[in-house]
Amino acid sequence: MDQRIITDYAGLDDWLLSSGAAKLMLVCDKFLEQHDIVRHFLTLGPRIGVSLFTDFTPNPQYESVVDGVRRFHAEGCSAIVAVGGGSAMDVAKCIKLYSDMDPERNYLEQTIVPNDIPFLAVPTTAGTGSEATRFAVIYYQGVKQSVADLSCIPAAVFLDSGLLKTLPEYQKKSTMMDAFCHAMESLWSVNSTEESQTYSFDAIRTILAHMDGYLANTEEGRRNMLLAANTAGKAINITQTTAGHAMCYKLTSLYGCAHGHAAFLCNRVLLPWTIRHTDACIDPRGKQYLTDALQKIALAMGCDCPEAAADKLNALFDKLALPVPQAAPEDYAILCGSVNPVRLKNYPIRLSEEDIDTLYHSILR
DSSP states (O other), rough: OEEEOOSSHHHOOOHHHHTOOOOEEEEEEEGTSSSSHHHHTTTTSSSSSEEOOOOOSSSHHHHHHHHHHEEEEETTOOOEEEEEEEHHHHHHHHHHHTTTSSSTTTGGOOOOOOOOEEEEESSSSSOOGGOOOOEEEETTTTEEEEEEOOGOOOEEEOOGGGGGGGGGGHHHHHHHHHHHHHHHHHHTTTTOOOHHHHHHHEEEEEEEHHHHHHHHTTTHHHHHHHHHHHHEEEEEEHHOOOOOHHHHHHHHHHHHHHHHHHHHHHHHHHHHHHTTTTGGGTTTTTTHHHHHHHHHHHOOOOOOOHHHHHHHHHHHHHTOOOOOOOOOOTHHHHHTTTTHHHHHHSSSOOHHHHHHHHHHHOOOO
């Protein structure tokens, strides 16, 4: 599916009018209610009515989605706009997916019925790339549920660089490195394709080229970081993530570090590990294919060889001054037991329990 990228308000209004919707559901994080972008949607009337839906939390609950579907129909909505980070995107995606399904049965137990409800996403960070993927996460009775279907990918995305102006520096760094890790993991994934590798290569190059401008808060830097995060999202939409993400999730809850920070902690160790262990390649396309993928990572980073890329990644970590958590001895068993085996299967090197423990000892202090 070709996703329309919109970069100005004239294009945004054009999309909204061309959608044919008389009323849209605006799904957004509650703290954004007074933001200019939300006020823009709320002042569209009388051309287009708006139903504001903010009744969800981080790590959104299934019940919030059910309420959203009910509101979507009760208020006569015919289009969806998501404004915010991953939680807003996840809720909006699920409302779209479930809107044509049986409300009397648990949506999670039904076969998804694709629909063509107009859906636009407005990311407020440059990192997750959720606006470009078919994946969503919600929680049912305390258990994480992964939802996936191509029809939940937004038809259009509004990339407004102004939304990134006031992001705290730490959030900018961590979300930027989440996008970088998406691109790098996608490039070496066993599920990679020529298309996904092109997206990954472009995303890595764009992130490194515009990192300084982005952190200095230039308009060009913000604009290009949004594009890079979207491009990296398109890559993982094809491949999914790999060991770096499989290993990073527990770091966030144990040590309070942001997701992108945790992913970077893992991948700066995994890149040299991958380079050293190509003989243990499990990608059915073989060791040479993996070696070529590592060389593409190096070239995207402006390096002659993968080893130089690994050194550059460590130098980048030092430059960003992201802290390394201090682990207690008992933490390692908890971390090793937390690794998602599905994501681990996407990584091209076979990892034993001992390998994972060794990696965590290198990741942490």
